[in-house]
Every structure is written in C-alpha cells, then in structure tokens.
Amino acid sequence: MRRTALLAVASLAAILIQLTVLNTLSLPGGAAPDLVLILVVAIALTGGPTQGMLTGFFAGLALDIAPPASHLVGQSALVFCLAGYAAGRLSGDLGRASWLPLGALALCAAGGEALFAAVGMVFGDPGVSWPAVRQVLPVSVGYDLLVCPFVLYAVLAVRGWAAGGRLAYGGGRASPAGAPARSVRDTGAGRSPRLRAGAARSGDGWIGGAGQRAGRAAAQAFPSRPLHLRLRGGQPGSARGDAVARTFAARPVHMRFGNSRGGSARTSPAAKARPVRPVHLRLGGKRRPGKGLGGKGLGGRALGGKGLGGRGLGGRGRGGRAPRGSALRRSGPGGSSLSGGGPALGSGFRSGYGKSAKPRFRRQPSRRKALRTKAPRGLGGRGRARFGRRSRVWRIGSRRTGGLS
C-alpha cells in the first residue's frame, strides 16, 4: 500500500515536472528528456517486471490525459508498459558490471522513445514524420542518457528510505519468493547511496547502500557474500529465500570446494566423491545441463574451485527469487533442501536433494576470496539462470538428469 502510494506520487511528480518544466525549457535540439519514461524504467530495473509495467501503464495513461497532450490516449501507456516490462526482465541479469544497469536503463529508454515514435507513425500522427523522428529521437535519447543516473539514484534512495530498514532494496513485497536480488544492489555498507565509478572487486556492488538503516539491515539480514549452505528437512517452504537465515538453523552444511584446478569441475566426473544417496545440486544451468554444475560438476565434495564460478555464488546476488514450487520444494517430505543463504543464491542456484541425503560440503575459507575474484564465469557464470524461468526448473529436476554424473 505504501509502496503503491509512493510509486503514484513519484509518477505524478515526474509527469508534472515533465510538462511544466522540462518541456518548457526549450533545450537545444528541440527535444527534452522523457523523465517519466526514465522513471518507469528505473523503477522496473529495481523492482521487477510487474511493478515496472504497472507503473508504466498508469503513468503513461496519466501522461496521455494530462492537458497538453495531442497523441492518442493509451499510446504512452502502451509504450511505457512495454518498457517497464522489458526493463524488469533485464533486471535480473545486470550485476556483472557496473555499467550494465545504466546501460540497460539507457537501452530501455531509447527503445521506449523509438517505440513511441513508431506507434505515432503507425497511427498517422502528423507530427511524427520521418524527418521529425530523425531530428528528435537522437537528441531526446541523449538527454535521457544525461538524466538516467540521477533518476536511478533517486529511485534507489527513495526505495531505501521507504523500506525503512525492513528491506534493503528492490522488489518490496515480503513474498516467499525471497530476497529480491536485482541488478542494482545494496552492498550493505550502511551509508547513503552513492554511485561508484566501477566495481573494484568483483564482489562489490556498484551502488552503495540504499540508505543507512536499510544498509545495516541488509548487512545483517543477508550476510551473503560468503557462501552459506544450510541443510534442513525439506518441509514445504523451507527453501524460501528470505526465510533462510532464520529458519535454517538446524544443521549447517559445509561445502567444500576441494578441487581448485581450473576446469576440474567441468571435466572430471564427480562419481568418486558422490555420497551414498544421489545429491542433485543445480547451479542454474541454462540450456545445456551438461555444462551446468548440476550436470557433472557437483559430486558430494568435488565442487571445482573454478567451476563453481565465484560470481555465481560468492556474492553476486543473482535473480534471488526462487519461484514458488520450484525444485527446491520438490524433494519430498523426507528429503532435504538446499538453499542459498541469502540473495547470493537465488534462481541461479537450484538444488534438490535426494531423500535423506546428508552431504557435507566444506568450504575452505582461505579460498573464498580467490573464488570470488579470480574465478571465471565458467559454470556459475554461464550456467546462471538468466530470468529464472520456471519451466527450466522443472526440466532440470532430479528426475530427468537422474543424478549428478
């Protein structure tokens, strides 16, 4: 409720600023930045596709009926809705580099501008002629690029403020889907947000904590950069991401990355190290299960150091929401579930254990940093589930792959 009100207020403010200030500024080039579009895309990038497209639709509709509008009612709603959806879809896959969220923001904004022009041309708006588009589109996209970082910063700041320490960032709803690990992340540093030129370490976020309290809360709630795998009897719901830290107190599982040679996880079958009962640990393989960690790489303790890409596990919060009813919850009443200890393990890390399997993974602490910093994106990176499609989770269940080898 509060979030809805905030989104509405932000959209209305953006619309009014757009109409009364930006459009009347008569900037060189004859165009103005589209603040509303950028805001919608930024909200979608930090909040997900549903939030993005709902905000986009209603903000666009409001922009369509606000007075000096000549285009068709629904045109902006259509375009902004699509832009919000696209940005929300992109948002799960952007933590890899510092420029990616801004790049995605710019890309979606440019796409939205182009789509708006295209819709105008389709419906025969006399103002939207091809020469006019050629004049206006590059200039407005350029202004959009200038405005992008500030809007993103503001959205993050407001989100951090609105979360009030309960949630660090992103997707808001305290859903069982778990902690939202969006592309724009909170490093939990307990300070006001700041734009960082680049991530010096690969574990770094590129935007600092989203507000002080929120940052601290994030640091406490998601001590996620070191990998924690906790094992618990697989009662339904036990694998939910947000409940991990509290409910999985029973029996810690120590993962051991035994073999640190490059590519070992990929090449050597893990049959030797396999525990008695088969363990199905899925590290988000995308298309080729054989390349994912679940296919070959993971025996009981043979998680190759390089194979288990440090970025996929070690601190890059990726697509943190496990869909409801994912593989995590399908391990049967007596089975065990393995889940990530926070946003670090999300949709990129799906696992399902066989019944009453009790593997013991021990992770060597000294290798943690090496994993994070030097590991290529071999398995964890490439095999990461990009958008967390549910169908994939179904497909790569234990039934089909039949184990790890």
Added chain:
Amino acid sequence: MHDTRRTRLVLGVLLAAALVLITLDYRDGAASPLSGLNSFGSSVFGSAEGAVSLVTGPVRRLAGGSGSSAEVASLQRQVTQLRAELSQERLSRAQSAQLESLLQLAGRGGYRIVAANVIAAGPAYADMITIDIGRQDGIKPNETVLNGSGLVGTVTTVSTRTATVLLTTDASATVGVRLAGTGLIGAVTGTGKAISSGGLLRLEVFSASAQLRPGEQLVTFGSASGRPYVAGVPVGVITRVEAAGSSLMSQALVRPFVNVASLGVVGVVVAPPRTNPRDSVLPPKPAPSPAPTPAATRGATATPTATTGSGG
C-alpha cells in the same frame, strides 16, 4: 515472481487495455467515451500544472527575462490602466513587457483579449501548450491565441481552468494567410520538428505564378466569425523561397514572428474586431514591401480590455 505466468498475464491485460484505449481514441476522436477521461485528466492535471507553474514559473522567467530597468519602468507606466486586474506581484518584469506588447498589438487590431500564462508544454512530437485560463474565464475552443509578436495558435480543448493551445508550428496546424502588400492568399502549415532549425512554417500560395520574395510579411486571412483564426494577426516573414517545381502552388519557408520556444504571456481573442484590421497590426519596420497602413481602423476600436485568469 521474476517472470511467471502471472507477470505475463498482467502484461497481456495491460497491453490489451492500452490497445483498446488507442483504438477507441483513434476511431471516435472527440465523441469517444474517452472524452470523459480526457476532461478529467485536463481538470486534475491542469490544476496541478497551474500550481506547479506558480513555483517553477519565476525560475523559468528569470532565464528569459531581459530589458533594462528604465525601459521596464516606462512600459509599466504606459500600461498601468490596462492591467488593472492583473496582480502586480505575480508579474515579473519580463512578463509585464510581454503583456504590454500584447496589449499594444491587441489595441492595433481591435482584438478583445484575455491574457494568460503558459503553464505547460506538450510532448516531444507536438507543439502544444497549456495556458492557465479556461472555461470559467470565458474561453471556448477554436479561439485565436496571440502574443505581442503575432500569432501563437488556436485553442483546441478547454477545461474549467486551463486550455490547450495548438501552436502554428505544429505539423497539424494550418492557417490561412494573406501576404501583406500584394494580397496573395495562401496557407501556412507547421513543420513540427521536421526541420532542424525548428519552428518554421511552410507557405503555399495558391498561385503558380506568384513571385514570392524573402522578407515579405504575412498576416492571417481570417476565418468565418473569427474561428479558429481572426483576421489580421501577424504570422511571419518569408525567409526562403523554394523552387516551384511541378506544383501548382508557390512554396516558401516562413519564420514566424513568435518564438514558440519562449512563450510567456499570451492572449486569447474572445471577440474578433468589427472590421478587418488588414495589415495594420504588422510591426512598423517592414522589409522590402512596406505595408500600407490604413489609418481608418486605427484607434477607432482599439480599446482592448485585458482580464487575467485566476491562474489555477
């Protein structure tokens, strides 16, 4: 949640809703069931824009304000009796200068006007503005809007306290014009954003043999009963004559007198002049063909009254 069936369902519903809205608006135009939605949006957002522009307006005007203080003082003395109802504190100096020239132009042409402020401007591909007067100030659609320099546009939609103006430079605006001096008749159409320099008009004179020259001035020809354009309002000056080609009409590019990028105070003509002012409203420093200024209509009807809108 990230991309589930529900997300796609919501997306589909929203897209369908948007397409339905577009289709309804595209098919039915003003008679569509969306007109209620439109008027609702106009009233709500118009009021909000008026309120916001009270704050942002002075900032914008600071950027455009000019003129020495002595000039401003003299101009203020001249127009004191004409802007009796304008609250002094709400007017910056730039505004009062604009209002003064507006009243002078209205006085020359005999237009009865209502002064207004521009509070918002339109989307990327359209040249439209919102002004802070509306139905309660006596504004009706299809009334001419002008400022101290010449023709601004025409009122398209009116809500209670705001009105939307289609500028002459918009690609969908066409104004019947008459060339000062020669009396040739033509029409100017806005070019929108299609020309890089921006804000130009394209003149088509309904005569293949017309000899157009750069520097010739244009006034509005005038519509029946002054809607949507009253007669005699200065429009612009020819800057470039284009080769006729095979067209039946002579074409030229016209630079409007009004700089649409810096509109401040405008006036809506609520009553056309009793007699056609012909070329008398044109600025006094003409170019190659000095327009004859018939003195008959000057001063006879030039008692404009200016009222200001309550301003949202």
